[in-house]
Each structure stands twice: as structure tokens, then as C-alpha cells.
Amino acid sequence: MSERGIDVLLSTNPANMAYLTGYDGWSFYVHQLIVLSQDADQPLWIGRGMDANAAKVTTYLDHDNVFGYPDDYVQSETKHPMNYVADLLKGKGWDRGTIGVEMDTYYFTAACYQTLLRDLPNASLVDAGTLVNWVRVIKSANELAYMRQAARIIEKTMQTGVDMVRPGERQCDAVAAIYASMVSGTPEFGGDYSSICPMLPTGIGTSTPHLTWNDEPFKTGEATILELAGVRRRYHCPMARTVHLGKPPQRLTETAQVVVEGLNNAIAAAKPGVVCEEVESAWRHTIERHGIVKESRIGYSTGLNYPPDWGEGTLSLRPGDRTVLQPHMTLHVIPGVWLDDWGIEISECIHITENGAQPFCDFPRELVVKD
Amino acid sequence: MSERGIDVLLSTNPANMAYLTGYDGWSFYVHQLIVLSQDADQPLWIGRGMDANAAKVTTYLDHDNVFGYPDDYVQSETKHPMNYVADLLKGKGWDRGTIGVEMDTYYFTAACYQTLLRDLPNASLVDAGTLVNWVRVIKSANELAYMRQAARIIEKTMQTGVDMVRPGERQCDAVAAIYASMVSGTPEFGGDYSSICPMLPTGIGTSTPHLTWNDEPFKTGEATILELAGVRRRYHCPMARTVHLGKPPQRLTETAQVVVEGLNNAIAAAKPGVVCEEVESAWRHTIERHGIVKESRIGYSTGLNYPPDWGEGTLSLRPGDRTVLQPHMTLHVIPGVWLDDWGIEISECIHITENGAQPFCDFPRELVVKD
Numbered sequence: 218m219s220e221r222g223i224d225v226l227l228s229t230n231p232a233n234m235a236y237l238t239g240y241d242g243w244s245f246y247v248h249q250l251i252v253l254s255q256d257a258d259q260p261l262w263i264g265r266g267m268d269a270n271a272a273k274v275t276t277y278l279d280h281d282n283v284f285g286y287p288d289d290y291v292q293s294e295t296k297h298p299m300n301y302v303a304d305l306l307k308g309k310g311w312d313r314g315t316i317g318v319e320m321d322t323y324y325f326t327a328a329c330y331q332t333l334l335r336d337l338p339n340a341s342l343v344d345a346g347t348l349v350n351w352v353r354v355i356k357s358a359n360e361l362a363y364m365r366q367a368a369r370i371i372e373k374t375m376q377t378g379v380d381m382v383r384p385g386e387r388q389c390d391a392v393a394a395i396y397a398s399m400v401s402g403t404p405e406f407g408g409d410y411s412s413i414c415p416m417l418p419t420g421i422g423t424s425t426p427h428l429t430w431n432d433e434p435f436k437t438g439e440a441t442i443l444e445l446a447g448v449r450r451r452y453h454c455p456m457a458r459t460v461h462l463g464k465p466p467q468r469l470t471e472t473a474q475v476v477v478e479g480l481n482n483a484i485a486a487a488k489p490g491v492v493c494e495e496v497e498s499a500w501r502h503t504i505e506r507h508g509i510v511k512e513s514r515i516g517y518s519t520g521l522n523y524p525p526d527w528g529e530g531t532l533s534l535r536p537g538d539r540t541v542l543q544p545h546m547t548l549h550v551i552p553g554v555w556l557d558d559w560g561i562e563i564s565e566c567i568h569i570t571e572n573g574a575q576p577f578c579d580f581p582r583e584l585v586v587k588d
Numbered sequence: 589m590s591e592r593g594i595d596v597l598l599s600t601n602p603a604n605m606a607y608l609t610g611y612d613g614w615s616f617y618v619h620q621l622i623v624l625s626q627d628a629d630q631p632l633w634i635g636r637g638m639d640a641n642a643a644k645v646t647t648y649l650d651h652d653n654v655f656g657y658p659d660d661y662v663q664s665e666t667k668h669p670m671n672y673v674a675d676l677l678k679g680k681g682w683d684r685g686t687i688g689v690e691m692d693t694y695y696f697t698a699a700c701y702q703t704l705l706r707d708l709p710n711a712s713l714v715d716a717g718t719l720v721n722w723v724r725v726i727k728s729a730n731e732l733a734y735m736r737q738a739a740r741i742i743e744k745t746m747q748t749g750v751d752m753v754r755p756g757e758r759q760c761d762a763v764a765a766i767y768a769s770m771v772s773g774t775p776e777f778g779g780d781y782s783s784i785c786p787m788l789p790t791g792i793g794t795s796t797p798h799l800t801w802n803d804e805p806f807k808t809g810e811a812t813i814l815e816l817a818g819v820r821r822r823y824h825c826p827m828a829r830t831v832h833l834g835k836p837p838q839r840l841t842e843t844a845q846v847v848v849e850g851l852n853n854a855i856a857a858a859k860p861g862v863v864c865e866e867v868e869s870a871w872r873h874t875i876e877r878h879g880i881v882k883e884s885r886i887g888y889s890t891g892l893n894y895p896p897d898w899g900e901g902t903l904s905l906r907p908g909d910r911t912v913l914q915p916h917m918t919l920h921v922i923p924g925v926w927l928d929d930w931g932i933e934i935s936e937c938i939h940i941t942e943n944g945a946q947p948f949c950d951f952p953r954e955l956v957v958k959d
Contacts, residue, residue: 407803
């Protein structure tokens with residue numbers, strides 16, 4: 218904040234709120250935020266009145282730093298929660314100087330911004346962008362421990378998913394088993410909800426990554442992509458695999474081999490000091506030799522998150538991203554290939570160590586064929 | 589749109605996108621929208637390139653009305669997906685006149701608005717607010733059929749939840765069973781993910797509604813609130829119940845009776861021609877007689893939705909809401925009471941019929957005591 222000349226920072230990103238205060242609840246469907254001031258030892262939490270007790274239960278904040286707005290601010294045509302926020306900032310004398318907001322963050326709507334602009338005429342509102350997200354990029358030992366627990370959960374959950382994709386089984390019953398495994402976790406530690414629901418494109422749906430399930434049965438001759446995450450205390454370890462029922466077409470078998478080779482090469486290239494685009498380049502050179510073209514990024518930072526995304530919105534493995542990899546960054550490397558009417562995903566979540574990259578999971582890195 | 593003088597409407601609300609085109613995928617974590625023009629027979633779908641096939645698979649749109657933007661627009665510091673949208677509008681000649689945007693909708697960020705303002709200097713951007721949401725408020729016969737199927741799912745899922753809340757059972761294992769039931773659905777029709785995850789405040793957590801689970805075991809002497817939904821093809825039927833393990837304190841038993849009486853009176857008051865605040869008033873008069881005060885709204889419209897909310901952001905059962913109830917509105921009536929260190933929720937999802945209100949579910953409307 219000091220480097221950017223920000224006196225007061227407003228953060229509506231639920232992961233940033235959790236990271237900085239511990240706040241944890243599914244209340245981000247109404248406006249809420251935390252306020253960080255250079256003048257104060259603690260952030261303020263501001264949200265809906267009925268959620269203030271959730272802040273008292275889940276955060277380390279002193280209770281007089283928790284503010285609940287009255288319920289008539291909720292989804293009102295005449296008043297906006299940011300009116301309340303602006304009044305509170307005025308009361309603290311924090312309505313002058315430079316106030317940072319997260320302009321392109323989920324839940325910071327155009328109306329939030331307009332309301333603040335109108336109600337804080339003495340402040341200069343600036344885009345703080347992904348300032349807090351970038352702090353989250355390097356994980357502490359405790360955060361890595363949660364991600365390792367999430368890895369144990371996704372290993373068992375992915376196996377459940379692979380087992381359940383079989384001819385005649387309804388997609389919804391497979392996902393029921395996946396959710397049960399994911400949420401139950403292990404006997405030592407329980408699981409959490411994932412910031413993206415299980416994704417399960419099947420048949421022609423594998424030509425695109427973000428389709429969910431229905432109640433049709435799996436069919437022999439079709440592929441299914443499973444993109445899932447294990448989650449422990451909001452920390453994610455995502456994984457994608459592709460399952461084919463019956464003898465796969467040659468193009469799928471061959472592409473799977475290339476994708477695995479490219480993924481292996483990308484992971485081998487990832488280490489401290491290397492920039493993101495170099496990791497992507499290791500992938501790109503591999504697939505180019507086999508005539509495969511992929512336009513989209515092949516990975517991103519992951520960890521603590523809330524719906525709708527388990528990515529952190531910071532670094533991407535793609536051309537032009539010159540972010541230097543550092544120890545204890547954690548990335549989901551997902552070089553999905555989606556073509557006109559078919560596709561494949563095989564991914565790994567990796568930990569940048571002192572001298573390389575270590576996958577969190579131990580799960581066969583291959584196309585799963587059930588013949 | 590005509591009444592409001594809107595020539596072109598941009599909708600980023602995933603439920604509005606699904607309602608108007610059929611689009612269904614968990615891709616709302618990147619910018620996407622539909623465009624409705626008075627000049628065109630069909631909306632346009634605009635989203636990330638890799639999701640364009642999902643639009644082709646799930647919508648009725650002609651494929652030349654589906655536009656995927658290149659991947660370097662995703663989470664970029666230098667370009668924004670709304671740059672692409674603005675260019676596309678210019679190409680169609682739709683960059684003049686009045687363009688409606690949903691100013692306070694999830695996923696329409698401040699940056700989306702700023703980018704459009706900058707890139708569309710010849711347009712007048714106006715707030716279309718919840719224009720499409722209000723169309724969704726009255727359900728068709730098909731929509732009601734999905735909600736009835738969702739009701740069958742939540743009846744069985746709530747029973748699963750009630751059964752699983754027992755001393756020594758881990759919260760995460762209860763939620764695993766809840767998810768499995770919710771997603772599996774029934775042998776006739778499968779379930780879907782809910783737009784809010786299962787909420788499960790326990791013990792002191794019952795003083796606030798939106799806490800999720802952990803891996804601690806349930807304890808005798810504590811209450812647990814279950815707020816869940818059955819979901820069928822994105823249509824929700826929510827339900828909340830409260831379970832107490834062991835002999836409940838008198839304040840809980842008594843409050844439960846008042847809440848049920850108030851809920852019954854609210855449902856009895858709900859019928860076509862009555863305004864929303866009158867329904868709330870029937871509740872309020874009931875609880876006032878017993879000395880209970882509740883500030884927050886007691887219900888809202890529900891149905892088709894995507895994370896983070898199953899509410900539609902339109903009518904609310906609260907003082908000042910003069911929305912006239914009409915046949916085939918569907919409401920979640922949830923008069924939760926949350927006090928300093930305890931609380932209770934007992935709710936019903938109702939269908940406004942031609943002459944009254946019909947709960948979707950048949951489930952005992954009471955505090956569940958497991959002694």
C-alpha cells in the first residue's frame with residue numbers, strides 16, 4: 218500500500234478477506250468487504266448485519282472492528298451498502314487521500330464503484346488491482362500443509378471419479394460419489410467445498426472445459442474429462458484427468474501422449490528464477506513438434522479461494538508473462554486441448570521448491586482407458 | 589427494453605444468460621455476457637474462446653451468434669474482455685443509442701463498466717438493473733415442474749442431513765452425505781449443484797446463517813442449522829431446518845414454536861394481489877406478541893440460479909416492498925432468527941397459486957429434537 222501510495226484499501230475479494238482476517242462464510246452474495254488503513258492496527262470487516270456474528274466467530278478482529286449494515290441495504294432500489302461503507306469511512310476520517318479498490322474483482326460491481334465515487338468526493342479512488350492477490354502467491358509452511366492435505370483428498374477423489382465413470386452409470390451418481398469423497402476428506406482431516414464445482418464434460422462436451430453433469434448414463438465409445446479439486450480449509454489442490462470408455466480413437470491416444478510429454482517438460486522447466494512464459498514455451502515446443510496448436514494459457518496460481526474460481530488471478534503460464542517463479546509459489550498446470558468436437562485434459566498442481574517443482578499429487582499421469 | 593428505451597442490453601448475470609439462451613457452464617469466473625439488440629432475432633453470446641463450444645452445445649443460438657474472445661484477454665493487465673465486446677458492438681453498428689447494463693450484478697465489475705464507458709463514446713450507458721430478473725419472477729409450467737422435482741430432492745436430502753446430525757459424527761461426513769443425496773437426486777431425475785453450498789452453522793455458529801462446516805464432531809447439547817437446496821437443472825427449492833441434539837433449552841423450544849406459527853401465518857397471508865410487505869407483516873405481528881424482534885427480510889424470490897446466490901435479487905418479504913404477488917411466483921420464506929449466541933431457521937419454499945400459496949415440500953415444519 219505504501220509503495221502504491223494507498224492510504225486506505227477496500228477489498229471485496231472473498232479470498233483476500235479470508236487471507237487478511239480469517240473471515241470464512243458463504244455471505245459474498247451480498248456486498249461485504251474489509252478496510253485496511255495505514256492508520257489502524259487491524260482491518261475493519263463490513264458486511265450484512267446477520268453476518269457480523271460470522272466475522273466475530275471466524276476472524277481475529279476485535280469485535281468493535283466488525284460492522285454490520287442494516288438489512289434494508291440488501292438488494293434495495295434506493296440505497297446501497299457502499300453508502301454505509303462511505304459513511305463509516307467518513308466517521309473514521311478515512312475519506313480523504315487515496316483509497317484503493319479492486320476494480321476487476323468479483324463482487325466489486327459497477328454500482329459499488331459509482332456509489333463510492335459519489336459518496337467520497339474528497340477521496341481519490343485508484344485501482345489497487347490484484348495487490349493482495351500477489352501477496353497470496355507465495356505460500357507459507359502452514360498454507361503448503363493445507364495444500365498437501367488437499368492433495369491427499371484429490372488423489373482419493375479422482376480415483377473415485379475414475380471408478381465411477383463406467384457404462385450405464387448416471388453422470389449425477391458419479392458426481393455424488395465425487396462430492397462425498399471430496400467433502401468427507403480423510404479420517405484425519407475433513408474436506409471443504411471447492412470454488413468451482415466438479416466439471417465433467419462428456420462426449421462432444423469434451424470440446425470445452427467448463428460443462429457440468431446431467432443425469433444421462435456414460436456410454437462406451439465416449440470420453441469424459443474430470444476436473445476436480447481437493448480442498449482443505451479453503452486451500453485447493455486441483456487435478457484433471459480424462460477417461461475413455463472402450464478402445465479410444467487413435468487421435469486421442471496420440472494426443473494424450475503429447476499432452477503428457479508437454480506437461481512433463483513444462484514441470485521440468487519450472488523452478489525459481491525462470492519466468493512464466495518459459496514454462497509455457499517448454500510445453501509449446503513439445504506440442505509443436507506433433508502439430509498440436511493451443512492458444513490458451515496452460516496454468517495459473519492457485520491456493521486459497523472462494524467461488525467462482527480457484528485461480529488467484531495473478532500469474533499465468535503464457536507468452537508475455539514475465540513473472541519470475543519463486544520458491545513456494547503453487548500452480549495448477551493444466552494444458553487442456555479442446556478441438557471442434559473432442560478434447561483432453563491432464564493436469565498437475567505443483568509446488569515451486571528451492572530448486573525445482575514438485576507435484577503435490579501422486580496419480581498416474583495418463584489417459585485412463587477402461588476397455 | 590422498449591419501455592425503458594434500451595436499444596441494446598448487455599447481461600452478465602449467469603441466470604439471466606441461461607434464462608434467455610440456455611447457456612449452462614461454470615465459466616462465469618471469466619467475463620462473459622449475452623447481448624440483446626432490438627435489431628436482432630437472437631441474442632449474441634460472448635465469452636472466452638474455450639467456452640464458445642459450451643455455448644454451441646447448451647444454447648439454441650445459431651453458431652454465428654457465438655463469439656469467443658482470445659485467451660490473452662483473460663486476467664490481463666493490458667486488455668479487458670470488454671474491449672473485445674465494444675469492438676464487436678461497433679462492428680454490428682450497436683455502439684450508438686442506449687445500452688443497458690446490469691450495474692449491480694455479480695460479475696459486472698467496476699472495470700467492465702469503465703472499459704465500456706471508454707470504448708463506447710457514442711453510446712449512452714444506462715442501468716438496466718434487474719430488468720431480466722423481474723421477467724424470471726413468474727415461472728412457466730416447465731419451470732414449476734423442475735422446482736417440484738427439486739422439492740423431491742430436498743425432501744430426501746434434508747432427511748439425510750437430519751439423520752446425519754448425531755453425536756460424534758463429523759460435520760464433514762454429514763455434508764458428504766448431503767451432497768451425495770442432493771447431486772444423485774432420485775432414480776427418475778438427477779440433481780444439480782446448488783448456487784449456495786450447504787450451510788451448517790453449529791453451536792454458537794447458529795447465531796449467524798452463512799457458516800459452512802468443518803471436521804469437528806457434532807455434540808450433544810448443541811443445535812445445528814441446515815440450510816440446503818434441492819436443485820434440478822439449475823432450478824432451486826431451498827429449505828432450512830434446525831436440529832438440536834439432546835434436550836433443548838426452553839428458549840429454543842419456545843422460539844421454534846413462535847417461528848413456526850409466524851411462518852404459517854406468513855404463508856397463509858401469501859396470495860395473488862397481496863403485497864410483499866403484508867406477508868412480512870403477518871409474521872411480524874405473530875412474533876411481536878411473543879417479544880421476538882427480527883430486523884432482516886423473511887423471504888425472497890427463488891428459482892433458476894448460479895453461484896453465489898439462489899435468490900433472484902428482486903422482491904423481498906420486508907417492510908416497504910410493495911411488489912404485488914402474482915400467480916406462479918416462487919418464494920423462499922425463511923424467517924431466521926439470529927441472536928447473540930444462538931439462533932434458529934425453519935423455512936419453506938412456496939408457490940403462489942391462483943388463490944393462495946402452496947409449499948413445494950412436505951417435511952415436518954418444526955424444530956428437530958434428537959434426545
